[in-house]
Amino acid sequence: MERLGVELHHISKSFEKDGSPVQVLDNLDVRNEAGEFVSFLGPSGCGKTTTLKIIGGLLEPDGGEVIIGNKRVTGPGPDRSIVFQDYALLPWVDVLRNVAFGLELRGVPKGEREEIARTYIQKVKLSGFEHHYPNELSGGMQQRVGLARALAVNPQILLMDEPFASVDEQTRRLFQSDLSDLWQEEQKTVIFITHSMEEAVYLSDRIFVMSARPGRIVEEFVVHLPRPRTAQDIRGSKEFTESVEHLWGVLRELQ
Protein backbone atom coordinates (compact mmCIF):
# COMPACT_ATOMS: atom_id res chain seq x y z
CA MET A 1 0.00 0.00 0.00
CA GLU A 2 1.17 3.47 -0.84
CA ARG A 3 2.22 5.43 2.22
CA LEU A 4 1.19 9.03 2.53
CA GLY A 5 2.66 11.97 4.36
CA VAL A 6 0.81 15.04 5.57
CA GLU A 7 1.71 18.64 4.80
CA LEU A 8 0.19 21.62 6.55
CA HIS A 9 0.69 24.85 4.64
CA HIS A 10 0.18 28.11 6.59
CA ILE A 11 -2.88 26.88 8.46
CA SER A 12 -4.75 29.45 10.49
CA LYS A 13 -8.06 29.17 12.27
CA SER A 14 -10.08 31.33 14.60
CA PHE A 15 -13.31 30.78 16.47
CA GLU A 16 -15.95 33.21 17.58
CA LYS A 17 -16.09 33.54 21.34
CA ASP A 18 -18.46 35.96 23.07
CA GLY A 19 -18.81 37.89 19.83
CA SER A 20 -15.10 38.44 19.24
CA PRO A 21 -12.82 36.17 17.23
CA VAL A 22 -10.14 34.19 19.03
CA GLN A 23 -7.17 33.06 16.98
CA VAL A 24 -6.60 29.38 17.70
CA LEU A 25 -4.02 28.51 15.06
CA ASP A 26 -1.57 30.94 13.55
CA ASN A 27 0.30 30.07 10.38
CA LEU A 28 0.97 26.42 11.13
CA ASP A 29 3.53 25.00 8.71
CA VAL A 30 4.35 21.34 9.20
CA ARG A 31 5.46 18.43 7.05
CA ASN A 32 5.45 14.87 8.10
CA GLU A 33 6.93 11.98 6.20
CA ALA A 34 5.05 8.89 5.11
CA GLY A 35 5.15 6.20 7.77
CA GLU A 36 6.33 8.57 10.45
CA PHE A 37 4.95 8.78 14.00
CA VAL A 38 4.55 12.45 14.79
CA SER A 39 3.20 14.04 17.96
CA PHE A 40 1.81 17.47 18.64
CA LEU A 41 2.60 18.34 22.24
CA GLY A 42 1.29 21.34 24.11
CA PRO A 43 -0.83 22.72 26.93
CA SER A 44 -4.62 22.52 26.76
CA GLY A 45 -6.11 25.20 24.57
CA CYS A 46 -3.14 25.35 22.19
CA GLY A 47 -5.21 24.14 19.26
CA LYS A 48 -3.84 20.59 19.04
CA THR A 49 -7.25 19.05 18.65
CA THR A 50 -8.30 21.75 16.17
CA THR A 51 -5.22 20.89 14.11
CA LEU A 52 -6.16 17.22 14.14
CA LYS A 53 -9.74 17.94 13.10
CA ILE A 54 -8.53 20.10 10.24
CA ILE A 55 -6.28 17.28 9.03
CA GLY A 56 -9.20 14.87 9.45
CA GLY A 57 -11.37 17.14 7.29
CA LEU A 58 -13.92 17.72 10.05
CA LEU A 59 -13.03 21.42 10.27
CA GLU A 60 -12.07 23.83 7.54
CA PRO A 61 -9.11 26.14 8.09
CA ASP A 62 -9.66 29.90 7.60
CA GLY A 63 -6.39 30.11 5.72
CA GLY A 64 -3.84 27.71 4.30
CA GLU A 65 -4.30 24.14 3.16
CA VAL A 66 -3.65 20.54 4.08
CA ILE A 67 -2.01 18.43 1.39
CA ILE A 68 -2.03 14.65 1.54
CA GLY A 69 -0.36 12.74 -1.29
CA ASN A 70 -0.39 15.78 -3.62
CA LYS A 71 -4.10 16.31 -3.00
CA ARG A 72 -5.75 19.12 -1.11
CA VAL A 73 -7.96 18.00 1.80
CA THR A 74 -11.55 19.19 1.43
CA GLY A 75 -13.24 16.81 3.87
CA PRO A 76 -12.98 13.41 5.51
CA GLY A 77 -11.54 10.68 3.30
CA PRO A 78 -10.82 6.96 3.23
CA ASP A 79 -7.09 7.64 3.64
CA ARG A 80 -7.56 8.90 7.23
CA SER A 81 -9.27 7.67 10.39
CA ILE A 82 -9.55 9.30 13.77
CA VAL A 83 -9.28 7.81 17.24
CA PHE A 84 -11.36 10.11 19.42
CA GLN A 85 -10.53 11.34 22.88
CA ASP A 86 -13.94 10.33 24.28
CA TYR A 87 -13.91 7.05 22.27
CA ALA A 88 -17.12 7.96 20.35
CA LEU A 89 -18.44 4.39 20.38
CA LEU A 90 -22.04 3.59 19.53
CA PRO A 91 -23.44 2.57 22.92
CA TRP A 92 -26.26 0.49 21.42
CA VAL A 93 -24.16 -2.01 19.48
CA ASP A 94 -21.56 -4.51 20.69
CA VAL A 95 -17.77 -4.39 20.25
CA LEU A 96 -17.86 -6.38 17.01
CA ARG A 97 -20.32 -4.03 15.32
CA ASN A 98 -18.51 -0.97 16.64
CA VAL A 99 -15.22 -2.15 15.17
CA ALA A 100 -16.95 -3.05 11.90
CA PHE A 101 -18.85 0.27 11.77
CA GLY A 102 -16.51 2.03 9.33
CA LEU A 103 -16.65 -0.97 7.01
CA GLU A 104 -20.43 -1.17 7.38
CA LEU A 105 -20.70 2.44 6.21
CA ARG A 106 -18.57 1.56 3.20
CA GLY A 107 -20.92 -1.26 2.25
CA VAL A 108 -18.56 -4.15 2.98
CA PRO A 109 -20.69 -7.35 3.22
CA LYS A 110 -21.47 -8.55 6.74
CA GLY A 111 -19.40 -11.74 6.76
CA GLU A 112 -16.35 -10.05 5.36
CA ARG A 113 -16.46 -7.01 7.63
CA GLU A 114 -16.95 -9.15 10.74
CA GLU A 115 -13.95 -11.24 9.80
CA ILE A 116 -11.83 -8.10 9.41
CA ALA A 117 -13.23 -6.73 12.67
CA ARG A 118 -12.33 -9.92 14.52
CA THR A 119 -8.74 -9.67 13.26
CA TYR A 120 -8.39 -6.16 14.64
CA ILE A 121 -10.18 -7.02 17.89
CA GLN A 122 -7.48 -9.63 18.35
CA LYS A 123 -4.74 -7.13 17.47
CA VAL A 124 -5.89 -4.74 20.19
CA LYS A 125 -6.14 -7.69 22.60
CA LEU A 126 -9.90 -7.67 23.11
CA SER A 127 -10.66 -11.22 21.95
CA GLY A 128 -13.56 -12.63 23.95
CA PHE A 129 -15.24 -9.22 24.26
CA GLU A 130 -16.82 -9.22 20.78
CA HIS A 131 -20.35 -9.26 22.14
CA HIS A 132 -19.95 -6.86 25.04
CA TYR A 133 -21.56 -3.44 24.93
CA PRO A 134 -19.30 -0.40 25.41
CA ASN A 135 -20.66 0.43 28.86
CA GLU A 136 -19.58 -3.01 30.05
CA LEU A 137 -15.94 -2.13 29.27
CA SER A 138 -13.39 0.00 31.11
CA GLY A 139 -12.20 3.27 29.55
CA GLY A 140 -8.97 1.68 28.35
CA MET A 141 -10.84 -1.17 26.70
CA GLN A 142 -13.28 1.23 25.05
CA GLN A 143 -10.35 3.10 23.56
CA ARG A 144 -8.95 -0.18 22.25
CA VAL A 145 -12.28 -0.61 20.45
CA GLY A 146 -11.86 2.91 19.04
CA LEU A 147 -8.37 2.04 17.80
CA ALA A 148 -9.52 -1.25 16.25
CA ARG A 149 -12.35 0.57 14.47
CA ALA A 150 -9.93 3.15 13.08
CA LEU A 151 -7.49 0.47 11.85
CA ALA A 152 -10.20 -1.80 10.42
CA VAL A 153 -10.84 0.54 7.47
CA ASN A 154 -7.13 0.30 6.66
CA PRO A 155 -6.30 4.01 6.41
CA GLN A 156 -2.85 5.23 5.42
CA ILE A 157 -2.97 7.88 8.11
CA LEU A 158 -4.11 7.41 11.69
CA LEU A 159 -5.10 10.53 13.61
CA MET A 160 -5.19 10.14 17.37
CA ASP A 161 -6.69 12.84 19.57
CA GLU A 162 -5.35 12.47 23.13
CA PRO A 163 -6.50 8.85 23.10
CA PHE A 164 -5.19 8.10 26.59
CA ALA A 165 -6.33 11.31 28.28
CA SER A 166 -9.03 9.67 30.36
CA VAL A 167 -7.29 6.36 31.06
CA ASP A 168 -5.43 5.53 34.29
CA GLU A 169 -1.63 5.45 34.28
CA GLN A 170 -1.22 1.68 34.45
CA THR A 171 -3.62 1.04 31.58
CA ARG A 172 -2.05 3.89 29.66
CA ARG A 173 1.45 2.38 29.78
CA LEU A 174 0.23 -1.03 28.64
CA PHE A 175 -1.73 0.59 25.85
CA GLN A 176 1.23 2.73 24.79
CA SER A 177 3.48 -0.27 24.31
CA ASP A 178 0.73 -2.13 22.42
CA LEU A 179 0.26 0.93 20.21
CA SER A 180 3.99 1.08 19.57
CA ASP A 181 3.99 -2.58 18.50
CA LEU A 182 0.94 -2.10 16.34
CA TRP A 183 2.49 0.89 14.62
CA GLN A 184 5.60 -1.12 13.85
CA GLU A 185 3.43 -3.87 12.42
CA GLU A 186 0.90 -1.79 10.47
CA GLN A 187 3.30 0.82 9.08
CA LYS A 188 0.85 3.70 9.22
CA THR A 189 1.57 7.39 9.27
CA VAL A 190 0.43 8.49 12.74
CA ILE A 191 -0.39 11.97 13.96
CA PHE A 192 -0.75 11.89 17.70
CA ILE A 193 -2.06 14.62 19.99
CA THR A 194 -0.97 14.65 23.61
CA HIS A 195 -0.11 16.85 26.56
CA SER A 196 2.16 14.21 28.10
CA MET A 197 5.88 14.67 27.42
CA GLU A 198 6.74 11.07 28.38
CA GLU A 199 4.06 9.74 26.08
CA ALA A 200 5.27 11.87 23.18
CA VAL A 201 8.90 10.80 23.63
CA TYR A 202 8.03 7.13 24.07
CA LEU A 203 5.92 6.92 20.92
CA SER A 204 7.17 9.49 18.41
CA ASP A 205 9.79 9.91 15.75
CA ARG A 206 9.27 13.63 15.83
CA ILE A 207 7.52 16.00 18.22
CA PHE A 208 6.08 19.41 17.44
CA VAL A 209 5.78 21.53 20.57
CA MET A 210 2.93 24.05 20.40
CA SER A 211 2.26 27.26 22.30
CA ALA A 212 -1.21 28.38 23.31
CA ARG A 213 -3.32 31.25 21.91
CA PRO A 214 -2.55 31.55 19.18
CA GLY A 215 -1.30 28.03 18.57
CA ARG A 216 2.06 27.96 16.82
CA ILE A 217 4.89 25.48 16.54
CA VAL A 218 7.64 26.66 18.86
CA GLU A 219 9.95 23.70 18.48
CA GLU A 220 10.47 20.65 16.32
CA PHE A 221 12.17 17.87 18.27
CA VAL A 222 13.54 14.65 16.78
CA VAL A 223 13.51 11.62 19.08
CA HIS A 224 16.62 9.50 18.60
CA LEU A 225 15.54 6.50 20.67
CA PRO A 226 16.02 3.15 18.92
CA ARG A 227 13.07 1.04 17.84
CA PRO A 228 11.34 -1.12 18.88
CA ARG A 229 10.86 0.71 22.14
CA THR A 230 8.69 -1.78 23.97
CA ALA A 231 11.65 -2.96 26.06
CA GLN A 232 11.13 -2.30 29.76
CA ASP A 233 14.24 -0.18 30.20
CA ILE A 234 13.66 2.46 27.53
CA ARG A 235 11.96 4.82 29.99
CA GLY A 236 14.94 4.55 32.29
CA SER A 237 17.51 5.29 29.57
CA LYS A 238 19.52 8.48 29.64
CA GLU A 239 18.32 9.50 26.19
CA PHE A 240 14.67 9.16 27.27
CA THR A 241 14.98 11.24 30.45
CA GLU A 242 17.06 13.86 28.65
CA SER A 243 14.45 14.18 25.91
CA VAL A 244 11.67 14.62 28.47
CA GLU A 245 13.78 17.18 30.37
CA HIS A 246 14.43 19.10 27.19
CA LEU A 247 10.73 19.22 26.30
CA TRP A 248 9.89 20.34 29.83
CA GLY A 249 12.41 23.15 29.41
CA VAL A 250 10.65 24.29 26.25
CA LEU A 251 7.17 24.06 27.74
CA ARG A 252 8.21 25.84 30.94
CA GLU A 253 9.48 28.77 28.89
CA LEU A 254 5.98 29.15 27.41
CA GLN A 255 4.23 29.70 30.73
Add this chain to the structure above:
Amino acid sequence: MRSRAAKRQKVFQISLRLFSLLVFALIWEVAGRAEISFGLRPLSGTLKALVDLIGSGDLAYAFLISFRTLITGFSAAAIFGVSLGLIMGTFRRFEHFCNVYLMLLLSMPTAALIPLILLTMGFGFVAESLIVFLFAVPIIAINTHTGVLNIEASLIQMSRCFLASRSQLFLKVILPGSVPMMMAGLRLGLSRAFIGMITAELILSPLGLGRLISISTSKFQYERLFAVTLSILIVAALILDGMQRVERRLLRWRH
Protein backbone atom coordinates in the same frame (compact mmCIF):
# COMPACT_ATOMS: atom_id res chain seq x y z
CA MET B 1 -24.31 -15.49 43.79
CA ARG B 2 -25.67 -12.23 42.53
CA SER B 3 -28.86 -13.85 41.31
CA ARG B 4 -29.78 -15.30 44.70
CA ALA B 5 -29.39 -11.99 46.52
CA ALA B 6 -31.16 -10.20 43.67
CA LYS B 7 -33.99 -12.72 43.78
CA ARG B 8 -34.45 -12.25 47.51
CA GLN B 9 -34.46 -8.48 47.02
CA LYS B 10 -37.08 -8.85 44.30
CA VAL B 11 -39.34 -11.08 46.44
CA PHE B 12 -39.06 -8.55 49.24
CA GLN B 13 -40.02 -5.67 46.95
CA ILE B 14 -43.00 -7.53 45.54
CA SER B 15 -44.31 -8.52 48.98
CA LEU B 16 -43.98 -4.94 50.14
CA ARG B 17 -45.98 -3.79 47.14
CA LEU B 18 -48.68 -6.41 47.76
CA PHE B 19 -48.80 -5.41 51.43
CA SER B 20 -49.29 -1.78 50.42
CA LEU B 21 -52.22 -2.80 48.20
CA LEU B 22 -53.68 -4.90 51.00
CA VAL B 23 -53.57 -1.95 53.41
CA PHE B 24 -55.29 0.20 50.83
CA ALA B 25 -57.99 -2.47 50.26
CA LEU B 26 -58.55 -2.74 53.99
CA ILE B 27 -58.93 1.01 54.49
CA TRP B 28 -61.30 1.13 51.52
CA GLU B 29 -63.45 -1.70 52.92
CA VAL B 30 -63.62 -0.18 56.42
CA ALA B 31 -64.30 3.31 55.13
CA GLY B 32 -67.02 1.95 52.83
CA ARG B 33 -68.76 0.04 55.61
CA ALA B 34 -68.56 2.97 57.99
CA GLU B 35 -70.74 4.87 55.49
CA ILE B 36 -68.68 8.03 55.65
CA SER B 37 -70.54 9.14 52.57
CA PHE B 38 -73.36 7.58 50.59
CA GLY B 39 -71.23 7.57 47.48
CA LEU B 40 -68.31 5.67 48.97
CA ARG B 41 -68.94 1.96 48.52
CA PRO B 42 -66.87 -0.80 50.14
CA LEU B 43 -64.43 -2.88 48.15
CA SER B 44 -66.48 -6.07 48.55
CA GLY B 45 -69.51 -4.51 46.87
CA THR B 46 -67.30 -3.08 44.16
CA LEU B 47 -65.81 -6.47 43.42
CA LYS B 48 -69.25 -8.02 43.24
CA ALA B 49 -70.33 -5.35 40.78
CA LEU B 50 -67.16 -5.98 38.81
CA VAL B 51 -67.96 -9.69 38.54
CA ASP B 52 -71.49 -8.83 37.37
CA LEU B 53 -70.14 -6.39 34.79
CA ILE B 54 -67.73 -8.96 33.46
CA GLY B 55 -70.38 -11.65 33.47
CA SER B 56 -72.90 -9.59 31.55
CA GLY B 57 -70.35 -8.65 28.93
CA ASP B 58 -71.09 -4.94 29.43
CA LEU B 59 -67.56 -4.24 30.54
CA ALA B 60 -65.92 -6.12 27.69
CA TYR B 61 -68.11 -4.29 25.20
CA ALA B 62 -67.28 -0.90 26.72
CA PHE B 63 -63.56 -1.69 26.65
CA LEU B 64 -63.83 -2.79 23.03
CA ILE B 65 -65.47 0.48 22.03
CA SER B 66 -63.09 2.62 24.06
CA PHE B 67 -59.96 0.83 22.96
CA ARG B 68 -60.88 1.29 19.33
CA THR B 69 -60.63 5.02 19.98
CA LEU B 70 -57.54 4.70 22.13
CA ILE B 71 -55.62 2.55 19.68
CA THR B 72 -56.56 4.68 16.67
CA GLY B 73 -55.71 7.96 18.38
CA PHE B 74 -52.54 6.70 20.01
CA SER B 75 -51.19 4.96 16.89
CA ALA B 76 -51.70 8.13 14.88
CA ALA B 77 -50.02 10.14 17.65
CA ALA B 78 -47.09 7.71 17.81
CA ILE B 79 -46.46 7.78 14.06
CA PHE B 80 -46.97 11.52 13.72
CA GLY B 81 -45.19 12.46 16.97
CA VAL B 82 -42.10 10.35 16.32
CA SER B 83 -41.81 11.57 12.72
CA LEU B 84 -42.29 15.17 13.77
CA GLY B 85 -39.70 14.83 16.53
CA LEU B 86 -37.16 13.32 14.14
CA ILE B 87 -37.77 15.99 11.50
CA MET B 88 -37.50 18.75 14.11
CA GLY B 89 -34.23 17.29 15.34
CA THR B 90 -32.83 17.17 11.83
CA PHE B 91 -33.97 20.54 10.48
CA ARG B 92 -33.40 23.50 12.72
CA ARG B 93 -35.87 25.82 11.04
CA PHE B 94 -38.67 23.34 11.38
CA GLU B 95 -37.95 23.07 15.07
CA HIS B 96 -38.70 26.73 15.75
CA PHE B 97 -41.78 26.58 13.55
CA CYS B 98 -43.35 23.67 15.46
CA ASN B 99 -42.18 24.19 19.02
CA VAL B 100 -44.77 26.87 19.80
CA TYR B 101 -47.68 24.57 19.13
CA LEU B 102 -46.21 21.60 20.93
CA MET B 103 -45.45 23.65 24.02
CA LEU B 104 -48.96 25.12 23.95
CA LEU B 105 -50.56 21.69 23.60
CA LEU B 106 -48.42 20.27 26.36
CA SER B 107 -48.95 23.03 28.90
CA MET B 108 -52.57 23.96 28.29
CA PRO B 109 -55.37 21.87 29.76
CA THR B 110 -56.05 19.86 26.64
CA ALA B 111 -59.60 19.13 27.81
CA ALA B 112 -60.41 22.77 27.06
CA LEU B 113 -60.18 21.89 23.37
CA ILE B 114 -62.96 19.34 23.57
CA PRO B 115 -65.89 21.76 23.10
CA LEU B 116 -64.10 23.16 20.04
CA ILE B 117 -63.68 19.73 18.52
CA LEU B 118 -67.26 18.90 19.36
CA LEU B 119 -68.38 22.05 17.60
CA THR B 120 -66.40 21.41 14.44
CA MET B 121 -66.53 17.64 14.16
CA GLY B 122 -69.57 16.54 16.12
CA PHE B 123 -69.83 13.42 18.25
CA GLY B 124 -68.34 10.12 17.37
CA PHE B 125 -65.36 7.96 16.76
CA VAL B 126 -63.34 10.44 14.71
CA ALA B 127 -63.76 13.29 17.18
CA GLU B 128 -62.82 11.06 20.12
CA SER B 129 -59.77 9.66 18.35
CA LEU B 130 -58.70 13.20 17.55
CA ILE B 131 -58.89 14.10 21.23
CA VAL B 132 -56.80 11.07 22.19
CA PHE B 133 -54.34 12.09 19.48
CA LEU B 134 -54.08 15.66 20.79
CA PHE B 135 -53.49 14.45 24.35
CA ALA B 136 -50.70 12.08 23.33
CA VAL B 137 -48.89 13.77 20.46
CA PRO B 138 -46.99 16.69 22.07
CA ILE B 139 -45.07 14.66 24.65
CA ILE B 140 -44.14 12.04 22.04
CA ALA B 141 -42.84 14.67 19.60
CA ILE B 142 -41.00 16.68 22.25
CA ASN B 143 -39.32 13.61 23.74
CA THR B 144 -38.23 12.28 20.35
CA HIS B 145 -36.88 15.71 19.46
CA THR B 146 -34.93 15.88 22.72
CA GLY B 147 -33.64 12.38 22.03
CA VAL B 148 -32.17 13.55 18.72
CA LEU B 149 -30.64 16.66 20.31
CA ASN B 150 -29.08 14.58 23.08
CA ILE B 151 -27.04 12.45 20.69
CA GLU B 152 -23.42 13.21 21.39
CA ALA B 153 -21.71 15.49 18.89
CA SER B 154 -18.69 13.20 18.85
CA LEU B 155 -20.82 10.37 17.42
CA ILE B 156 -21.84 12.63 14.53
CA GLN B 157 -18.19 13.63 13.96
CA MET B 158 -17.13 9.99 14.14
CA SER B 159 -19.70 9.04 11.49
CA ARG B 160 -18.53 11.86 9.24
CA CYS B 161 -14.94 10.75 9.71
CA PHE B 162 -15.90 7.24 8.57
CA LEU B 163 -17.70 8.74 5.57
CA ALA B 164 -21.34 8.18 6.52
CA SER B 165 -23.83 9.49 3.99
CA ARG B 166 -26.74 11.60 5.24
CA SER B 167 -29.10 8.64 5.15
CA GLN B 168 -26.60 6.38 6.91
CA LEU B 169 -26.10 9.02 9.58
CA PHE B 170 -29.84 9.13 10.10
CA LEU B 171 -30.50 5.38 10.05
CA LYS B 172 -27.46 4.15 11.93
CA VAL B 173 -26.82 6.94 14.43
CA ILE B 174 -29.65 9.44 14.88
CA LEU B 175 -32.54 6.98 14.82
CA PRO B 176 -31.11 4.36 17.22
CA GLY B 177 -29.59 7.11 19.37
CA SER B 178 -32.95 8.71 20.00
CA VAL B 179 -34.75 5.46 20.89
CA PRO B 180 -34.41 5.79 24.71
CA MET B 181 -36.09 9.20 24.85
CA MET B 182 -38.55 8.15 22.15
CA MET B 183 -39.67 5.13 24.20
CA ALA B 184 -40.08 7.24 27.32
CA GLY B 185 -42.16 9.67 25.25
CA LEU B 186 -44.37 6.87 23.95
CA ARG B 187 -44.98 5.61 27.46
CA LEU B 188 -45.91 9.08 28.74
CA GLY B 189 -47.95 9.59 25.57
CA LEU B 190 -49.93 6.42 26.22
CA SER B 191 -50.80 7.44 29.75
CA ARG B 192 -51.95 10.81 28.43
CA ALA B 193 -53.92 8.99 25.73
CA PHE B 194 -55.83 7.14 28.47
CA ILE B 195 -56.71 10.44 30.11
CA GLY B 196 -57.83 11.79 26.74
CA MET B 197 -59.97 8.76 26.05
CA ILE B 198 -61.85 8.86 29.36
CA THR B 199 -62.27 12.65 29.24
CA ALA B 200 -63.61 12.51 25.70
CA GLU B 201 -66.04 9.73 26.51
CA LEU B 202 -67.35 11.34 29.65
CA ILE B 203 -68.38 14.28 27.52
CA LEU B 204 -68.98 12.92 24.06
CA SER B 205 -69.61 9.25 23.90
CA PRO B 206 -72.90 7.40 23.74
CA LEU B 207 -70.89 4.18 24.29
CA GLY B 208 -67.67 3.02 25.87
CA LEU B 209 -66.16 3.22 29.32
CA GLY B 210 -66.82 6.89 29.88
CA ARG B 211 -70.47 6.29 29.14
CA LEU B 212 -70.57 3.34 31.52
CA ILE B 213 -69.21 5.66 34.22
CA SER B 214 -71.70 8.44 33.59
CA ILE B 215 -74.68 6.07 33.40
CA SER B 216 -73.70 4.35 36.64
CA THR B 217 -73.38 7.73 38.32
CA SER B 218 -76.72 9.04 37.15
CA LYS B 219 -78.47 5.83 38.23
CA PHE B 220 -76.81 5.96 41.67
CA GLN B 221 -75.16 2.57 40.94
CA TYR B 222 -72.01 3.55 42.78
CA GLU B 223 -70.64 0.01 43.07
CA ARG B 224 -70.69 -0.17 39.29
CA LEU B 225 -68.99 3.21 39.05
CA PHE B 226 -66.22 2.06 41.37
CA ALA B 227 -65.93 -1.24 39.53
CA VAL B 228 -65.51 0.42 36.12
CA THR B 229 -62.91 2.85 37.49
CA LEU B 230 -61.03 0.02 39.16
CA SER B 231 -60.98 -2.02 35.97
CA ILE B 232 -59.64 0.92 33.97
CA LEU B 233 -56.89 1.46 36.52
CA ILE B 234 -55.86 -2.19 36.40
CA VAL B 235 -55.87 -2.41 32.60
CA ALA B 236 -53.94 0.86 32.19
CA ALA B 237 -51.34 -0.24 34.71
CA LEU B 238 -50.91 -3.60 32.97
CA ILE B 239 -50.47 -2.00 29.55
CA LEU B 240 -47.96 0.57 30.79
CA ASP B 241 -46.04 -2.16 32.59
CA GLY B 242 -45.95 -4.19 29.37
CA MET B 243 -44.56 -1.17 27.54
CA GLN B 244 -41.89 -0.74 30.15
CA ARG B 245 -40.87 -4.37 29.66
CA VAL B 246 -40.59 -3.90 25.90
CA GLU B 247 -38.57 -0.75 26.54
CA ARG B 248 -36.19 -2.52 28.87
CA ARG B 249 -35.64 -5.29 26.36
CA LEU B 250 -34.96 -2.79 23.55
CA LEU B 251 -32.52 -0.86 25.72
CA ARG B 252 -30.57 -3.86 27.04
CA TRP B 253 -27.33 -2.08 26.18
CA ARG B 254 -27.87 0.46 28.94
CA HIS B 255 -27.82 -2.02 31.81
